[in-house]
Every structure is written in C-alpha cells, then in structure tokens.
Amino acid sequence: MPxxxxxxxxxxxxxxxxxxxxxxxxxxxxxxxxxxxxxxxRAGDCIACHTAPEGRTFAGGRAMPTPFGxxxxxxxxxxxxxxxxxxxxEDFYKAMHTGRFPDGGLMYPAxxxxxxxxxxxxxxxxxxxxxxxxxxVNQRNREHDLRFPYSNRQLILGWRTLFFNEGEFxxxxxxxxxxxxxxxxxxxxxxxxxxxxxxxxxxxxxQSDAFKGGLIPMxxxxxxxxxxxxxxxxxxxxxxxxxxxxxxGVSARGVVYGPMAEVVHNSLQYLSDEDTRAMAVYLKGISxxxxxxxxxxxxxxxxxxxxxSLGKTVYDKNCASCHGAQGEGKPPHWPPLANxxxxxxxxxxxxxxxxxxxxYPPGTEGNPMPYGMPPFAGLLSDNEIAAxxxxxxxxxxxxxxxxxxxxxxELRSAPLx
Amino acid sequence: MFSRCAVSIVxxxxxxxxxxxxxxxxxxxxxxxxxxxxxxxxGNKGEGTSDVYFPRLAGKPAGYLYNQLLAFxxxxxxxxxxxxxxxxxxxxxxxxxxxxxADQHPALPPVAATDASQxxxxxxxxxxxxxxxxxxxxxxGSCHGxxxxxxxxxxxxxxxxxxxxxxxxxxxxxxxxxxxxxxDCMQQVAARLTEEDVTAVAAWLANHPAPVNAAPAPKxxxxxxxACGSEPD
Numbered sequence: 001m002p003x004x005x006x007x008x009x010x011x012x013x014x015x016x017x018x019x020x021x022x023x024x025x026x027x028x029x030x031x032x033x034x035x036x037x038x039x040x041x042r043a044g045d046c047i048a049c050h051t052a053p054e055g056r057t058f059a060g061g062r063a064m065p066t067p068f069g070x071x072x073x074x075x076x077x078x079x080x081x082x083x084x085x086x087x088x089x090e091d092f093y094k095a096m097h098t099g100r101f102p103d104g105g106l107m108y109p110a111x112x113x114x115x116x117x118x119x120x121x122x123x124x125x126x127x128x129x130x131x132x133x134x135x136x137v138n139q140r141n142r143e144h145d146l147r148f149p150y151s152n153r154q155l156i157l158g159w160r161t162l163f164f165n166e167g168e169f170x171x172x173x174x175x176x177x178x179x180x181x182x183x184x185x186x187x188x189x190x191x192x193x194x195x196x197x198x199x200x201x202x203x204x205x206x207q208s209d210a211f212k213g214g215l216i217p218m219x220x221x222x223x224x225x226x227x228x229x230x231x232x233x234x235x236x237x238x239x240x241x242x243x244x245x246x247x248x249g250v251s252a253r254g255v256v257y258g259p260m261a262e263v264v265h266n267s268l269q270y271l272s273d274e275d276t277r278a279m280a281v282y283l284k285g286i287s288x289x290x291x292x293x294x295x296x297x298x299x300x301x302x303x304x305x306x307x308x309s310l311g312k313t314v315y316d317k318n319c320a321s322c323h324g325a326q327g328e329g330k331p332p333h334w335p336p337l338a339n340x341x342x343x344x345x346x347x348x349x350x351x352x353x354x355x356x357x358x359x360y361p362p363g364t365e366g367n368p369m370p371y372g373m374p375p376f377a378g379l380l381s382d383n384e385i386a387a388x389x390x391x392x393x394x395x396x397x398x399x400x401x402x403x404x405x406x407x408x409x410e411l412r413s414a415p416l417x
Numbered sequence: 418m419f420s421r422c423a424v425s426i427v428x429x430x431x432x433x434x435x436x437x438x439x440x441x442x443x444x445x446x447x448x449x450x451x452x453x454x455x456x457x458x459x460g461n462k463g464e465g466t467s468d469v470y471f472p473r474l475a476g477k478p479a480g481y482l483y484n485q486l487l488a489f490x491x492x493x494x495x496x497x498x499x500x501x502x503x504x505x506x507x508x509x510x511x512x513x514x515x516x517x518x519a520d521q522h523p524a525l526p527p528v529a530a531t532d533a534s535q536x537x538x539x540x541x542x543x544x545x546x547x548x549x550x551x552x553x554x555x556x557x558g559s560c561h562g563x564x565x566x567x568x569x570x571x572x573x574x575x576x577x578x579x580x581x582x583x584x585x586x587x588x589x590x591x592x593x594x595x596x597x598x599x600x601d602c603m604q605q606v607a608a609r610l611t612e613e614d615v616t617a618v619a620a621w622l623a624n625h626p627a628p629v630n631a632a633p634a635p636k637x638x639x640x641x642x643x644a645c646g647s648e649p650d
C-alpha cells in the first residue's frame with residue numbers, strides 16, 4: 001500500500017510538472033560579475049548581431065543590410081589584435097553610453113547605443129567582465145559597404161544631433177520599482193525601440209514616436225506599436241499572457257514569428273521570471289487609449305465583399321481545421337485569429353506574410369517543440385491570399401480592413417531571412 | 418495511511434480530468450501535427466507533392482534529413498523559405514523532425530513518363546552505374562548503394578525523385594549554393610559533371626523504378642570510395 005501511494009504521488013507530480021509551461025528562472029547571483037554580465041548580454045541580445053551564421057560566438061562579421069548599404073558587425077571577443085582585448089572597462093562604458101570607439105570615432109547607429117546609453121555603469125562593467133572571460137577569436141572586422149554619401153562617417157554627427165539623447169536611465173519616482181525595472185530593460189538593453197518605433201528616411205526615430213510601431217527596413221516585417229492597443233499594445237492582456245509570450249514565444253493571445261522569434265530565441269527566453277514580469281508590467285503600463293478605428297478600406301465596397309466571400313471559402317478549406325470555424329484557434333499553439341490585434345492592425349504586412357511564408361515560433365525551454373504554420377505561397381493565388389486575409393481581418397468582430405491582391409503580390413518577394 | 422491514499426487517488430483523478438479537458442482544446446500532441454508546416458511542399462507523410470522541385474522526404478535516412486535541416490538552419494544550404502522556417506528551432510527538435518520523416522513509408526510514386534531520348538537515358542545509366550573513370554567521376558552507386566537506396570545514417574537514396582529536383586540539386590552543388598560538411602564529396606563530384614551529364618543522370622534516375630524494399634542499407638554495409646563529411650566512419 002505505501003508503495004502504491006508513492007506511485008500515485010509520483011504520477012500526480014508528473015501531471016503537474018508536465019502541464020507547467022516554463023520552469024522557474026532566477027536572476028544570476030549578484031556577487032558573480034561574469035555570470036551577471038552573461039545574463040545582461042543576453043538581455044541586450046548582443047549575440048544576434050555580433051555572431052555570424054556558423055561563425056564563432058561574438059566574433060562579428062554578420063552582414064546587416066540597411067537602406068544605406070551593408071554593415072558588418074564587429075568582433076567583441078577579447079582578442080587583443082582584432083577584438084576588444086585592449087579596451088578598458090571605461091572604453092566599453094563609453095562605447096555603450098556615447099556610441100564612440102576608444103579613439104573617439106563614431107559608431108554607426110545600427111549599434112543600438114541610443115538605447116544602450118541608458119545602461120548603468122555597473123551593468124556595463126558586468127557585460128565587459130563577461131566579454132573579457134570568453135575565448136578570444138582572431139578575426140579581423142570586415143569593412144562596411146555603404147553607398148556614397150553614407151560612407152562618410154561625419155554624417156553620423158548630424159544623425160546624433162537629431163536622434164541621440166545621451167544619458168543613463170532615470171527612474172520615474174511616481175512608478176513602482178517593478179515598472180522602473182521593466183522600463184530600464186525595455187528602453188535600455190532590450191533596445192525594443194529599434195524595431196518598434198517608426199524609422200524616418202534618415203534612419204532615425206524621434207523621441208515622441210518611441211514604441212509607436214513601424215515597418216522594419218529591409219526585412220519588410222511590421223513591428224507593431226507597443227503603445228496602441230489596436231496594434232501590439234498590451235493594455236488588455238493579462239500579465240501571464242505577456243510573460244508567456246516573452247518567455248516561451250507562445251501565449252493564449254498570440255504567437256511570435258519572424259524577427260520577434262529571433263528576439264525570444266536569443267534573448268528573452270533567458271530572462272528571469274522577475275525581469276520578465278517587470279517588462280510585462282511596464283509594457284502593459286505604456287499602452288494608451290486606442291485611437292478610433294481607421295477609415296474603411298480603400299477598396300470599393302463591391303470588390304471587398306466579393307473578396308471576403310471568396311476569403312471565407314479559402315478559410316474554411318485551408319485554415320479552419322487549426323484556427324477554428326470562428327477563429328478561436330487552440331491557443332497557445334494554434335493562435336486565435338478572432339480578437340487578435342496582429343491580424344486587425346492597420347498594416348496588413350504581417351498577416352499576409354504569415355499566409356505566404358508560414359512560420360515556426362522559436363524553440364524555447366518553455367516550448368521546445370513548437371507547432372508550425374504552413375506556407376501557402378505555392379498553394380494560393382494573390383487573389384486568394386488577399387481574400388483570406390481580408391476575411392480574417394473582418395470576420396468574427398475583427399475590425400481590420402480588406403487588403404488587395406497587389407499588396408499580397410508585392411510581399412511575395414519580401415526577403416525571408 | 419488509507420486516508421492519505423484516498424486523497425492522492427482523488428487528487429490524481431481530478432488532475433486527469435483537468436488534463437483531459439485541456440487536451441481536448443489543444444492540438445494533437447504528435448509530430449504529425451507539429452510538422453504540418455512542411456506538408457504543403459513535402460506532402461502529409463513526406464511523400465512529395467505535385468511541385469517537381471520539392472523532394473520526397475519519407476524513408477530517407479534520418480541522419481541525412483537531420484544534416485539537411487541543420488544546413489538549412491545555419492544557411493549553409495541556401496533556400497530562403499526553408500532557412501526562414503528553421504532558423505529558431507533547436508537541434509534536438511530538428512532531430513525529431515528528421516526521425517519522423519525517416520519513419521514514414523508512403524508508397525513510392527509510379528515512374529513518370531520521360532521525354533528524354535534513348536541516347537540521353539543511356540548516357541545517364543552509364544554515369545550512374547559505372548561513372549567515368551577518365552574524368553574521375555565515380556558511379557553514383559559506389560556511395561548511394563548498388564540498389565541506389567542509400568545507406569544509414571547520412572547517404573540518401575536517389576530513386577523516387579523527379580528529374581527537375583535532381584538536376585536542380587546537382588546544379589546547386591556545381592554553383593556552390595548547396596554545400597555539405599567537409600570533405601564535401603558531392604561538391605567535388607558535381608563539379609566534374611557537365612550540364613549534359615546532369616540532365617542525363619537526372620533523367621535516368623527519375624525513370625528508374627525503385628526496388629520493393631527501398632530502405633537505406635544499414636550503416637557500414639559497404640566501404641565508400643572516398644571520405645565524406647556527411648557519412649563519418
């Protein structure tokens with residue numbers, strides 16, 4: 001009998017453990033500067049740019065296409081000849097804080113120093129201590145390949161005057177410690193604003209537009225606004241749904257794909273439960289009352305109603321088996337489409353791309369075997385894609401607008417990675 | 418003791434109920450459901466689709482499939498729709514995907530009619546079965562097996578594929594857009610082929626019926642003529 005009850009207890013435990021989404025994640029001990037630096041380097045997602053595909057970790061050389069030409073990330077291993085082996089902690093802080101090399105030279109703002117300037121000296125020193133602890137790699141930095149006139153580094157001075165505000169993060173005394181921790185991570189190391197803010201023709205963002213969303217240049221994914229509840233504003237999300245999304249890549253409200261899958265994969269999944277929660281509290285806090293829904297579609301009414309009725313046919317045949325007849329999905333793995341902001345928002349780029357290219361959420365500790373969305377580019381015509389996207393944007397109470405076959409066609413040639 | 422047991426049983430049943438209720442509203446907990454993203458191009462069981470450029474995956478050696486998934490993930494093998502899908506998946510998960518498709522055994526497609534001439538087919542057969550020693554081209558069968566069904570863990574079978582796919586892959590090796598672990602033996606072999614060779618090999622392979630047992634030979638069944646990064650000793 002005793003042995004049987006132990007078996008039952010074991011079964012019980014396995015049921016509960018099995019249903020847990022993610023294990024508890026704690027911050028590294030504060031007395032271990034290297035471990036803390038490694039954690040903070042994850043929070044800053046340094047690896048995403050400073051490691052080339054199949055390249056050595058942090059040895060740089062990753063090509064970063066921009067509207068102005070191609071930049072190549074630099075070697076930040078402690079190699080004395082080609083990396084940052086000769087830098088001091090002061091040099092590193094200056095780079096993070098002011099966007100200047102030790103010799104005073106100007107960094108291109110692809111390095112997110114406009115965000116990293118908010119990082120505290122203590123955190124900068126921890127990251128530096130970590131980078132000094134990794135194996136040095138002797139790999140010379142590759143010259144940038146920028147078009148004239150952007151190849152002239154002096155132009156960065158103008159960019160800095162317009163868009164760069166130097167200064168460490170200043171806590172808002174009217175807000176909680178948790179909110180301020182979240183703000184520090186989102187605005188600083190997380191450099192979320194690099195994608196989630198509109199970028200103007202000069203490659204800059206004005207401060208008043210921070211987190212208002214924008215099309216990511218060259219990648220052709222739309223990084224939704226983090227403040228508008230009509231986009232990715234999280235005002236009416238529960239804290240748990242936000243932390244699930246950030247930590248595991250999937251949630252009851254939606255799933256990350258594309259560039260955001262990269263961020264969860266390389267960075268956010270490693271953050272502690274406390275820090276993830278702090279980011280969630282801050283992100284929920286910055287959402288603003290929704291603006292009125294956009295004016296009705298540019299498409300003539302007859303055309304859009306034809307599209308939408310074709311869309312329902314396409315949907316019932318290809319999509320309903322996973323996303324449900326009413327767009328309810330089977331969250332978190334098969335995301336709901338009804339009442340899903342990323343489907344309804346003004347830019348239809350992401351839903352069109354998802355139908356064309358499909359996608360997998362990132363494999364994370366909390367969701368190691370994600371379910372994938374099939375690509376339909378080869379199965380559906382431009383018209384069918386426009387129809388089904390128009391349908392999901394307007395059915396079940398969704399308040400998006402129809403899209404045209406031309407928009408669908410244009411995104412067929414969007415770069416995939 | 419008894420009451421503690423009873424409590425555990427009740428709790429356990431409650432937990433089961435909860436789990437069942439959750440499962441009903443969840444996708445099937447299977448690999449088949451997880452790899453649905455692969456099916457529009459590769460078929461429900463990896464049998465291939467009507468698109469002649471997308472290969473059959475079913476029954477290929479798991480090690481070969483895993484190597485391809487890793488190569489697509491890292492960008493070593495370039496095909497943006499695949500690179501994009503796999504970029505943020507973990508290696509153990511890719512291994513599970515490879516195992517899944519290796520375990521599928523849908524019927525092989527009937528051999529399609531060919532419009533290649535007898536002369537082209539004969540040239541193809543000669544290259545596949547005998548190679549061309551003068552040009553240092555080995556017979557395909559010397560690595561892919563006498564029955565051309567491949568060998569575990571890393572060498573794929575060559576039958577049941579369509580000519581367009583085979584010639585596209587040989588072309589990709591010749592031009593360097595498809596590469597494999599060093600020593601990249603297929604790159605070396607393909608570099609010695611002319612375009613006419615590629616057409617002839619693809620036409621003959623696609624026109625050659627697979628044996629009833631198309632399973633890859635067990636690891637180490639025969640010795641490879643040269644070192645191959647994809648098939649370590």
